[in-house]
Amino acid sequence: MxxxxxxxxxxxxxxxxxxxxxxxxxxxxxKYMEEDITNKSPxxxxxxxxxxxxPVLVHNGKPIAESQVILEYIDETxxxxxxxxxxxxxxxxxxxxxxxxxxxxxxxxxxxxxxxEKDREKAAEEATELLKFLEEELKEKRFFGGESIGMVDIxxxxxxxxxxxxxxASGVKLLTTEKFPKLCNWAHxxxxxxxxxxxxxxxxxxxxxxxxRFGGANASK
Amino acid sequence: MxxxxxxxxxxxxPFxxxxxxxxxxxxxxxKYSDxxxxxxxxxxxxxxxxxxxxPVLVHNGKPIVESQVILEYIDETxxxxxxxxxxxxxxAxxxxxxxxxxxxxxxxxxxxxxxxxxGREKAVEEAYEVLKFLEKELKEKRFFGGESIGMVDIxxxxxxxxxxxxxxATGVELLTREKFPKLSNWIDxxxxxxxxxxxxxxxxxxxxxxxxxxxx
Numbered sequence: 001m002x003x004x005x006x007x008x009x010x011x012x013x014x015x016x017x018x019x020x021x022x023x024x025x026x027x028x029x030x031k032y033m034e035e036d037i038t039n040k041s042p043x044x045x046x047x048x049x050x051x052x053x054x055p056v057l058v059h060n061g062k063p064i065a066e067s068q069v070i071l072e073y074i075d076e077t078x079x080x081x082x083x084x085x086x087x088x089x090x091x092x093x094x095x096x097x098x099x100x101x102x103x104x105x106x107x108x109x110x111x112x113x114x115x116x117e118k119d120r121e122k123a124a125e126e127a128t129e130l131l132k133f134l135e136e137e138l139k140e141k142r143f144f145g146g147e148s149i150g151m152v153d154i155x156x157x158x159x160x161x162x163x164x165x166x167x168x169a170s171g172v173k174l175l176t177t178e179k180f181p182k183l184c185n186w187a188h189x190x191x192x193x194x195x196x197x198x199x200x201x202x203x204x205x206x207x208x209x210x211x212x213r214f215g216g217a218n219a220s221k
Numbered sequence: 222m223x224x225x226x227x228x229x230x231x232x233x234x235p236f237x238x239x240x241x242x243x244x245x246x247x248x249x250x251x252k253y254s255d256x257x258x259x260x261x262x263x264x265x266x267x268x269x270x271x272x273x274x275x276p277v278l279v280h281n282g283k284p285i286v287e288s289q290v291i292l293e294y295i296d297e298t299x300x301x302x303x304x305x306x307x308x309x310x311x312x313a314x315x316x317x318x319x320x321x322x323x324x325x326x327x328x329x330x331x332x333x334x335x336x337x338x339x340g341r342e343k344a345v346e347e348a349y350e351v352l353k354f355l356e357k358e359l360k361e362k363r364f365f366g367g368e369s370i371g372m373v374d375i376x377x378x379x380x381x382x383x384x385x386x387x388x389x390a391t392g393v394e395l396l397t398r399e400k401f402p403k404l405s406n407w408i409d410x411x412x413x414x415x416x417x418x419x420x421x422x423x424x425x426x427x428x429x430x431x432x433x434x435x436x437x
Contacts (some may be wrong), residue, residue, distance in 0.1 A: 091293075
């Protein structure tokens with residue numbers, strides 16, 4: 001049976017883009033289905049009845065939801081490029097950081113840029129503390145994955161690219177080279193990578209989208 | 222070098238219990254160190270500087286934190302009893318449910334038992350919605366892992382044991398046999414399993430602890 005790989009996503013979503021990055025790094029052919037989240041397709045609701053969200057990967061008719069679960073599945077299913085290290089301890093460390101980014105960093109980062117004016121300063125402090133941990137973890141490595149892009153880098157793409165978009169769209173500055181020299185270098189390396197670069201959403205379109213969607217009364221003039 | 226496995230935990234914590242269950246199922250020898258969470262040890266702060274929480278597994282001096290991450294590490298490091306299935310798709314399904322339990326069930330249960338009285342009815346409705354998904358997922362299986370206990374069953378210990386203790390501590394009834402026949406059966410199987418039963422904190426100690434914790 002010919003292999004069929006289908007991905008439901010949204011063009012601007014860091015979560016579906018993660019999955020695309022992983023598939024591209026692995027060299028997996030897939031068919032992409034763009035979802036309108038204000039008008040979800042019957043297919044999406046069938047494949048992800050619990051969360052009704054993207055991304056959903058459908059491999060030979062079997063759906064997998066939740067981006068980190070999908071990334072693990074991709075790494076286990078297709079050989080070649082490794083997203084996770086081989087060593088069990090290094091794998092645990094990578095899973096820790098991937099979880100750290102999603103569980104801890106995203107909310108304060110978002111709140112710092114788009115939250116109510118009164119909440120922004122505190123959220124920015126919190127985000128800064130959290131980003132410091134990532135700065136420290138990078139050490140002298142080129143990527144979180146070492147010499148090449150790994151799962152943590154892919155998950156952290158939200159910081160490498162989307163954070164810059166938030167900053168430009170909202171006027172809030174979090175990731176400065178003074179405070180985060182290593183993270184800034186890493187972000188630059190990451191977005192310049194050949195495979196990654198081709199799979200990022202167009203920056204201008206994304207800035208406009210966020211400004212429109214979340215800017216409102218708090219938008220920078 | 223002799224293998225050294227250390228677990229920093231708290232006796233009443235379901236997250237610590239998950240790790241102990243996994244180690245016991247795998248037959249791994251370990252040293253347990255109970256933490257006073259109101260007075261955290263220098264070791265804990267050294268091994269988990271970011272979260273400062275239990276559980277922490279320290280294997281030959283290298284610390285791993287976050288119960289889900291620890292469970293995956295245990296499964297990959299020690300052979301024998303598999304916590305995750307072999308089939309790649311089934312593994313993804315298991316990981317999905319472990320995440321569902323931590324991301325959706327745990328907060329829903331907290332809202333019911335720790336939340337304010339006035340919000341309770343709504344919290345209970347929301348918890349029902351979440352538990353219904355688990356009830357459905359069980360289907361005709363004995364355990365979420367199939368014939369034997371797996372990673373999802375271990376993660377579901379908050380439902381398998383802690384939920385009942387919370388109900389007893391607060392007098393709030395949530396998981397009835399009428400509403401959740403399969404989950405109720407699963408709970409019976411879970412707590413009667415020999416490995417699990419030996420490794421749960423004693424109920425008569427846990428219930429007063431929770432009562433105190435909830436300020437009752």
